[in-house]
Amino acid sequence: MTPPVPGAVAVTAAAVLSPLADDLDGFTAALLDGRSAVTLPDGAPDTLPVAALDGFTLGGWAGRHLADAPDTAARLRRTAGRAALPARTAACVALRAVRDAGLTDDQLADGTALLVAGGNLALAHQAETVLGHHRAPGRLRASYALTHLDADVIGTVSELTGIRGEGWLVGGASAAGALALIQAARTVAAGWADRVLVVAPAAELSPVEAEAFRRAGALAHERFRDRPARMCRPFDRDRQGFVPGEGAAAVVLERPDSARERGAPVLAELAGCGQRLDARRGTEPDAEGQAAAMRAALDAAGLAPEDVDYVNAHGTGSVLGDETEAASLHKVFGGRDTLRVNSTKPLTGHCLSAAGLVEAIAVVAQLRAGAVHPNPHLDHPCADLPLAGRTSETLPLRTALSNSFAFGGINASVVLRLPRDDRPASPSAPAP
């Protein structure tokens, strides 16, 4: 059994950096519009689709988010400017999250932990450096000793935010974002830290990993090349695989009572989470393990399947993956038609190790908007599921479940819900 989270944990900030948008409001609007960031980078016949952070620069981001804080913008450039893409994206979402959460320097220095989701984050940076070293060994930068490390994200984010509590990397391939969220919730619930900043940096693929995924049959690359935005099509008859996406996300988790005490806005609550292994190496999914993770998350939240209004599926667009997830969702939820299921990946691409956190934020966005985003490419639904349609739908959403599954037989589910209405009318804040 996965030990339950003793009590819900409050989400007091949610920051996202995606080709769709670089703030929560813009991200919410893009999701509800069903906009897709997937493109084919150039016209070559063998090019692979991607949802890439092409226009992202630290300077551009700082201009939009730190116009009121030139010193912070200068520190961002100085600290993260020489790091690889994952650390640069992590720096941005981390800064935005701690600012939105309203955390003071003292709170960041004392009582805040940092969890970073992912592993092998800077694969394109590594491949470029290795190829460059082969061509011209004299040009190898000494700083590659630092920039190739996933831990460079911990150094970069902690320097920028001033976090001096614990710092951890949590890996788990495509489930890493969800696993980091689970560990963060437990860290807060156990009192190991007052609050946790969870950061999922944008994960890179080099052309080598992308080609290996293609050869493994996991990537969409043949159909719909004339309309690349439609290439990722979870639960559709004509799906062919996933499309990689670059996206970063950060959230702040803390105890609901301490969030209220310091007057922080509570965007949502993480009510429960579950993780199960298939005890099987490889790439094939297992409906039993997936269903077990979902049930564990519901048990931890003290909820029954019928309490869930909405499921954010792992839904990559993989031929076997979607079929398996449809089966596991059916095991847990039956065919109830008041439930809605969608996948965010046709819009953002598959953000790999960041997917679980990007999608948790997509869930928070939809709960708060009271609407589920469309499955815009669902021309021929091939699963017996209450799938969201091709336009967004307004619904009285309260409780949602988000799935993240990974190679290696890792299954993770988290339950998110809107904050309870029955909070005390006058929180017992200490007199100033």
Added chain:
Amino acid sequence: MTRNEELTVTDEEIFAVLRAQIVDVLPEAADVEITPDHSMRDLGANSIDRMDVVIAAQEELGVKVPNSELTGAGDLRSLVGVFRRSLSARA
């Protein structure tokens, strides 16, 4: 007469290479008018940044400078001198 103009042509070329590498390694240095009186430390370079700059400059200038000589150079003027001596020794 500025400090730059006091340098010989060869020194200016070496300085230009160093300045370009500094801006490449330290993006924030692009905002600064870099002079031979600056040290890389003044410009915000830590030890690993300084290694990035001198390794790239050695590659660019086609010269190998012993580490022991590099550590003695404080400002960019003396670093230019270290590179000039290595280039002359090679010639």
